Structures are given as structure tokens and as C-alpha cells.
Amino acid sequence: MCAQPVANTKEIRWQKVLYERQPFPDNYVDRRFLEELRKNIYARKYRYWAVVFESSVVVQQLCSVCVFVVIWWYMDEGLLAPQWLFGTGLASSLIGYILFDLVDGGEGRRRSGRTRWADLKSALVFITFTYGFSPILKTLTESVSTDTVYAMSVFMLLGHLIFFDYGANAAIVSSTLSLNMAIFASVCLASRLPRTLHAFIMVTFAIQIFALWPMLQKKLKARTPRSYVGVTLLFAFSALGGLLSISAVGAILFALLLVSISCLCPFYLIRLQLFKENIHGPWDEAEIKEDLSRFLS
Amino acid sequence: MAYRGGGGHGHPHSAALNVSPRSLPTCRTHTHSICMVSDFFYPNMGGVESHIYQLSQCLIERGHKVIIVTHAYGNRKGIRYLTNGLKVYYLPLKVMYNQSTATTLFHSLPLLRYIFVRERVTIIHSHSSFSAMAHDALFHAKTMGLQTVFTDHSLFGFADVSSVLTNKLLTVSLCDTNHIICVSYTSKENTVLRAALNPEIVSVIPNAVDPTDFTPDPFRRHDSIITIVVVSRLVYRKGTDLLSGIIPELCQKYPDLNFIIGGEGPKRIILEEVRERYQLHDRVRLLGALEHKDVRNVLVQGHIFLNTSLTEAFCMAIVEAASCGLQVVSTRVGGIPEVLPENLIILCEPSVKSLCEGLEKAISQLKSGTLPAPENVHNIVKTFYTWRNVAERTEKVYDRVAGEAVLPMDRRLDRLISHCGPVTGCIFALLAVFNFLFLMFLRWMTPDSFIDVAMDATGPKGAWTYPHPYGRKQGDNNEVSQVR
Numbered sequence: 001m002c003a004q005p006v007a008n009t010k011e012i013r014w015q016k017v018l019y020e021r022q023p024f025p026d027n028y029v030d031r032r033f034l035e036e037l038r039k040n041i042y043a044r045k046y047r048y049w050a051v052v053f054e055s056s057v058v059v060q061q062l063c064s065v066c067v068f069v070v071i072w073w074y075m076d077e078g079l080l081a082p083q084w085l086f087g088t089g090l091a092s093s094l095i096g097y098i099l100f101d102l103v104d105g106g107e108g109r110r111r112s113g114r115t116r117w118a119d120l121k122s123a124l125v126f127i128t129f130t131y132g133f134s135p136i137l138k139t140l141t142e143s144v145s146t147d148t149v150y151a152m153s154v155f156m157l158l159g160h161l162i163f164f165d166y167g168a169n170a171a172i173v174s175s176t177l178s179l180n181m182a183i184f185a186s187v188c189l190a191s192r193l194p195r196t197l198h199a200f201i202m203v204t205f206a207i208q209i210f211a212l213w214p215m216l217q218k219k220l221k222a223r224t225p226r227s228y229v230g231v232t233l234l235f236a237f238s239a240l241g242g243l244l245s246i247s248a249v250g251a252i253l254f255a256l257l258l259v260s261i262s263c264l265c266p267f268y269l270i271r272l273q274l275f276k277e278n279i280h281g282p283w284d285e286a287e288i289k290e291d292l293s294r295f296l297s
Numbered sequence: 298m299a300y301r302g303g304g305g306h307g308h309p310h311s312a313a314l315n316v317s318p319r320s321l322p323t324c325r326t327h328t329h330s331i332c333m334v335s336d337f338f339y340p341n342m343g344g345v346e347s348h349i350y351q352l353s354q355c356l357i358e359r360g361h362k363v364i365i366v367t368h369a370y371g372n373r374k375g376i377r378y379l380t381n382g383l384k385v386y387y388l389p390l391k392v393m394y395n396q397s398t399a400t401t402l403f404h405s406l407p408l409l410r411y412i413f414v415r416e417r418v419t420i421i422h423s424h425s426s427f428s429a430m431a432h433d434a435l436f437h438a439k440t441m442g443l444q445t446v447f448t449d450h451s452l453f454g455f456a457d458v459s460s461v462l463t464n465k466l467l468t469v470s471l472c473d474t475n476h477i478i479c480v481s482y483t484s485k486e487n488t489v490l491r492a493a494l495n496p497e498i499v500s501v502i503p504n505a506v507d508p509t510d511f512t513p514d515p516f517r518r519h520d521s522i523i524t525i526v527v528v529s530r531l532v533y534r535k536g537t538d539l540l541s542g543i544i545p546e547l548c549q550k551y552p553d554l555n556f557i558i559g560g561e562g563p564k565r566i567i568l569e570e571v572r573e574r575y576q577l578h579d580r581v582r583l584l585g586a587l588e589h590k591d592v593r594n595v596l597v598q599g600h601i602f603l604n605t606s607l608t609e610a611f612c613m614a615i616v617e618a619a620s621c622g623l624q625v626v627s628t629r630v631g632g633i634p635e636v637l638p639e640n641l642i643i644l645c646e647p648s649v650k651s652l653c654e655g656l657e658k659a660i661s662q663l664k665s666g667t668l669p670a671p672e673n674v675h676n677i678v679k680t681f682y683t684w685r686n687v688a689e690r691t692e693k694v695y696d697r698v699a700g701e702a703v704l705p706m707d708r709r710l711d712r713l714i715s716h717c718g719p720v721t722g723c724i725f726a727l728l729a730v731f732n733f734l735f736l737m738f739l740r741w742m743t744p745d746s747f748i749d750v751a752m753d754a755t756g757p758k759g760a761w762t763y764p765h766p767y768g769r770k771q772g773d774n775n776e777v778s779q780v781r
Contacts, residue, residue, distance in 0.1 A: 018503040019681040026500035283452040283487040285608040286647035
């Protein structure tokens with residue numbers, strides 16, 4: 001073996017360069033090895049209550065699904081008249097519609113340039129079409145067994161919860177897919193209701209709670225965080241109350257789920273944050289920070 | 298240029314002895330029988346491929362026996378011989394993604410074991426962490442009790458899920474590998490962190506370029522205009538987006554500035570858009586994909602070489618450009634600051650603004666005539682990186698490895714479990730046991746003594762030097778034989 005001469009290492013300083021033949025063996029480890037290593041430079045520090053506040057989006061969506069299922073159960077049992085649900089839904093939609101503009105002082109409307117007439121038109125078109133098609137919706141899954149329909153609805157609602165846009169920037173998020181799954185679940189469930197009117201009102205209600213309500217929530221959260229917390233609490237308690245009237249065990253489990261999501265999970269996240277070891281160094285792929293689209297526009 | 302023999306036993310004559318004194322081993326106790334394994338080899342083109350080829354040629358020149366194992370490329374399967382009797386096995390394994398084979402850790406054992414036994418291989422040298430076959434070969438070689446060396450050619454981050462998984466696999470693959478070679482100090486730091494290695498078993502041996510292929514030719518360029526050359530694949534990681542910002546900025550500022558861009562890739566479209574938008578058709582030439590032999594002819598047409606890579610372990614392109622006498626302007630990423638001395642390269646941050654400043658500095662130096670003459674630059678650069686030096690240093694690694702013991706099975710299992718975490722470690726320890734049992738089974742089916750020993754065709758003493766009837770053409774060491 002012909003080892004390279006390792007003399008005079010004291011005087012000759014090792015350099016991190018490749019073009020010079022240095023009097024060190026190739027596997028030499030200098031004191032400067034890994035000196036450019038940085039840890040956790042982009043790590044975020046979370047505050048407990050801020051995380052709890054953010055987790056309310058998940059709680060809200062869970063409650064929406066719960067309320068939807070509870071209402072469907074009441075309709076299915078014949079305990080809730082469809083006209084009554086339609087009236088309440090219409091009234092709350094109107095209140096929501098007014099609130100939607102009030103919260104940001106009509107700024108969003110001005111920016112999007114959408115008129116009230118356009119809103120009214122699309123609402124009318126939607127209601128007419130759903131009403132017209134409700135006999136078909138009613139008989140759509142007649143040949144499918146009820147168990148299959150329930151299983152499908154459960155999967156669709158789970159999918160709705162998974163793909164919902166909670167504000168995270170991830171590949172799995174797709175609000176379109178999420179909404180579609182929720183509507184599909186509602187159509188499945190509506191087809192098991194006693195009459196066409198029931199089916200029509202169930203689908204309308206699904207649109208209200210899965211499409212319109214999250215839009216209002218988002219705006220409330222951005223503009224008036226305090227009232228948003230209140231709304232979330234109220235909504236959670238009403239969902240729990242509704243569930244309690246059907247099944248006490250279910251309500252307890254649901255309450256535990258909500259508490260763990262809004263209180264335990266943030267705690268756990270902050271605890272795990274201590275173990276975070278994000279390594280950065282010169283080997284990282286550089287990021288282009290400029291906006292390069294200006295050269296092409 | 299290639300000679301295709303009809304198998305390893307084609308010429309049972311003893312070869313004529315015509316050993317030149319230059320290639321006699323100078324300070325070595327014994328020669329090695331080395332098997333290079335990688336999914337990436339000719340006809341695929343790239344840094345890893347030429348590294349394996351050039352290193353093998355120089356090792357053969359130094360008297361070692363070298364064979365290469367890769368997977369079949371289309372019609373090219375079976376055994377082929379390249380210059381100097383370098384034997385290449387193209388194994389019929391399925392390619393899964395990006396020219397890398399699928400890995401099951403088992404299916405390649407029968408073939409690889411047969412080759413290792415038949416060729417009497419003592420050291421397995423795997424290349425590239427993206428190659429599944431390279432990792433498979435390491436795994437089998439350890440089961441068979443052979444010495445293992447691994448060369449890592451690329452950098453990898455730590456941030457996303459895919460890199461977490463790949464790094465875990467690398468940890469498993471390298472935890473009981475004898476020695477690891479990286480191409481730059483940054484790459485060594487990266488690999489040591491990724492695979493949780495002892496830095497003492499990681500050597501840094503840079504890549505090389507052949508300086509005789511990249512000679513300057515100042516008469517090929519027009520001195521009335523300034524030409525900036527870019528040669529790279531046009532992909533995101535090579536910073537083509539930055540290039541699309543630099544071109545309009547500088548072309549508006551300097552009316553006598555031209556760009557020549559060689560290379561192909563998905564980002565070509567944005568360069569074409571920029572050219573269209575700023576009406577630069579006569580000043581920005583897009584050459585498309587270049588053959589390796591044409592690169593030099595493109596390089597010598599320019600005054601300044603621009604490299605916009607966002608990540609790079611060891612940038613061969615800037616050494617090639619400097620060897621052709623161009624002033625290099627590059628981003629300061631990965632191992633690039635280690636590659637060329639400060640007077641030959643202008644390093645910039647990876648942003649349009651910083652790169653434009655660097656290029657303007659180079660342009661002003663060019664206009665004032667303070668840039669060194671291409672011939673002088675070439676003479677400096679050609680001493681930096683040579684394949685012979687790479688082979689010499691790699692040989693030292695082999696010598697060191699040959700003296701080490703391969704971990705016996707029980708200690709290998711201990712190492713896997715203690716080093717790779719409880720879950721992954723146990724899974725792979727179990728797989729190692731299965732691999733061992735499979736090997737036992739194969740040995741029972743075909744005992745090692747039943748396997749023919751292949752003849753060594755390589756090197757000065759090999760059968761290769763026997764003048765065969767087709768008439769031997771003088772093989773040029775540094776040229777790839779291409780049989781298509």
C-alpha cells in the first residue's frame with residue numbers, strides 16, 4: 001500500500017478544494033468538516049392557542065358532516081318535515097348571504113365584480129334543476145342495496161374530510177374533489193328518503209352546508225376571529241346536541257374526537273416540534289426566489 | 298472500434314507479452330479483480346457513465362481486471378467488449394423508472410452470483426445512489442463475503458418525504474459497505490449525513506475530464522462580438538429558468554452579445570418564448586441535444602461559459618469549459634466552489650441579478666483584455682483532474698478495502714439492527730437472512746466449482762492483445778466504442 005505522506009499537517013492547512021493535490025489522505029476528516037451545517041433554520045415556532053385556533057377549521061368540517069348526517073337521520077325517521085328544513089335552510093342562507101357581504105364591507109364583491117342579479121340567477125337555476133331532477137335522484141340507486149349505499153356514503157364523507165382544503169399547501173388538497181364527494185354522498189343518502197321532496201331538500205341542504213357554509217367560515221375567520229371562535233363553539237355544541245338525541249355513545253365519542261383534535265393534537269405537535277432536526281447545508285438545491293414571469297409578460 | 302467476441306472463451310491462446318514499462322504497477326502488492334455495477338452505462342450518456350468507463354480503462358491500464366455489469370439497453374444485451382477488452386455484461390433485468398431497474402433484493406442474485414463467481418471478482422464497486430442494481434449488487438456481495446465499494450455521484454436534500462425514504466434506504470445499503478467514494482467534499486458531507494456514516498470510511502476522489510478532448514481554439518470565435526456559451530440539459534435543476542431571465546437583461550444592455558445554448562430538455566420552451574418575445578433569433582442560438590464529441594466544438598466558439606445549476610455535486614461542464622480556455626461564470630451551489638480556483642471562475646448567487654453582475658464583470662474584463670489567454674488557462678486546468686490520478690486514488694481505496702475483513706453474517710445482522718433503527722433494521726436483517734438462504738440454495742443447485750472461470754481478456758497481458766484475424770484497430774483509451 002502506498003499511503004500518501006501525512007507529514008507537516010500542522011503547518012499546511014487543509015483546504016476544501018479539489019483542484020490542488022493536498023498532502024492528506026483522501027479519507028481525511030478535517031476539523032472544518034460539516035462546519036456549514038445548519039439546523040432548523042426554517043422551523044416555525046408554534047404557540048399553543050394559535051394552533052388550537054387553526055384546528056377549528058377541522059372541527060368545523062367534522063361538525064358539518066355530523067349535522068348533515070343527523071338531519072338526514074331525522075328526515076329518514078320522519079321526525080323532521082322537509083318544508084321546515086327548507087324554510088330554515090333558506091332563512092339561514094339569506095342571513096349568511098348578507099353576512100358574507102357585511103363582514104368585509106362588500107370588498108370581495110367589488111373585486112370579483114359579481115352582481116347580486118348573477119347570484120340570484122345561479123341560485124334559481126340550481127334550485128330549479130335540482131327540483132326537476134329530484135325524481136331521478138330519488139330512484140337513482142333503487143337497484144343498489146341499502147348497505148352499499150350507506151357504505152358508499154361513509155367513504156365519500158371520509159374522502160370529503162380528507163381532501164378538504166383546510167388551508168394546508170399540500171398535493172392531496174383538492175376542494176373540487178372534496179365537494180364532489182360530499183355531494184355524491186348526499187345524493188346517495190337522499191335516495192333512501194321517503195319522497196321526492198325529501199330528496200330535493202336534502203341535496204339543497206348539502207350544497208348549503210358543504211359549499212356555501214365553508215366560504216362564509218373562511219371569511220369570518222379572516223375578518224373577525226373572535227366571532228369565528230364563537231360560531232365554531234356554537235356549531236360544535238349544536239352538532240353534539242343533535243347527535244346526543246340519537247345516540248349517547250356516539251355523542252361521547254364525537255366529543256372526545258373534537259377535544260383531541262382541538263386540544264391534544266396541538267399539544268402533541270408542539271411537543272414533537274422539539275425533536276425537529278431539519279438539516280441544511282451547501283448541498284441543498286438552491287431556490288429561485290425572484291419572480292421570473294416578468295420576463296415573459 | 299469495438300470488438301465483439303463470441304463469449305469469454307473465444308481465444309484460448311496465451312497472449313503475447315508486450316507490456317510497456319509505463320503501465321507496470323509501481324507501488325502495489327497485488328492486483329484486484331473489480332466488478333463495476335451500475336444501471337447507468339453506455340449507450341446511456343452522462344457523468345456516471347463516462348466515470349465508470351474512464352476509470353475502468355485506467356484501472357485496466359494499471360494491471361487490474363475490470364468488468365462492468367449493467368442492465369440491457371433495448372437490443373443491447375448479453376456480453377460486449379469495449380476498448381482494451383473491457384467486458385460489459387448487459388443483464389436482462391426489467392427497467393422500472395428513469396433507466397433504473399426494479400429492486401426486489403432477490404431476483405438479481407442468481408445472475409450476479411454467477412458473474413461474480415465466474416469472473417473471480419474480489420471487489421464490487423457500485424455507482425450512483427439512484428441505481429437499484431448498484432444497491433442490489435452491494436447487498437448480494439456482502440452476503441457472498443466480497444469486499445464492497447460505493448461511489449456516490451449526486452447530492453440529495455433532507456426536506457421532503459421522498460428524500461427521507463431514499464436516505465433511509467441509503468443508510469441500510471451503506472451501513473456495512475467497506476468504503477464509500479464521493480466526488481467532492483460537499484458530496485462527502487451530504488453522504489455522511491444521509492447515510493449516518495463514519496466519515497473515516499468516506500474518501501473524496503473528484504471526477505476528471507480528458508484535457509486532450511477539450512483544447513482551446515481561439516480562431517473559432519469572433520472577437521468582434523462577445524459570445525456566452527451554455528451547455529446543459531434544459532431542466533429545472535440546471536437553472537434554465539434563471540437563464541430565461543438573464544438573456545433579455547443582458548441582450549438589452551450589450552448589443553454585441555450573443556448566446557449559444559446547447560442541450561435539450563423540457564425547459565427549452567421557455568427559452569424559445571423569451572427569444573420570441575424579445576426578437577433575439579439572430580443572437581440566441583439553440584442547438585438542441587449535443588453529442589459528447591461535439592461539446593468541445595461548441596465551447597470553443599464562446600468567450601464566457603455560463604452555468605446556472607441549482608445543485609451540483611461536481612460540475613464537469615465548468616472544468617470542460619475552463620479547459621477550452623473560457624471564462625467561467627457559475628452559481629455558488631453544491632461542490633462547485635471546490636472545483637476551480639478563484640481566478641478561473643466567477644461565483645454568483647443563484648439569482649438573475651447576481652448572475653448578471655457576474656457576467657458583466659466577465660464582459661468588462663474581456664473588453665479590457667485582462668482575461669488570461671485561453672492557452673494559458675488550458676495549461677493550468679489540464680493539471681487539475683486526470684483519469685489516471687483518479688484511478689491511482691481509487692486503487693488506494695481498493696488496496697485498503699482488500700485488507701479489511703468483510704463482516705460475517707452475525708455481525709452484519711447486528712450492524713443492520715443497531716445502525717438502521719429498530720424497524721427498518723430488523724426488516725433488512727430478515728431480508729439478509731433470506732438472501733443468505735437463497736444463496737445457500739443456489740450453491741446447492743450449482744456449486745461454485747461447476748461454474749466455468751471466465752478468461753481475463755483485459756489489460757496488457759490479456760487475450761485482448763492477441764492479434765485476432767479481423768485485424769486489430771488501435772484502441773484509443775478515451776473514446777467510447779459504439780456498436781449500435
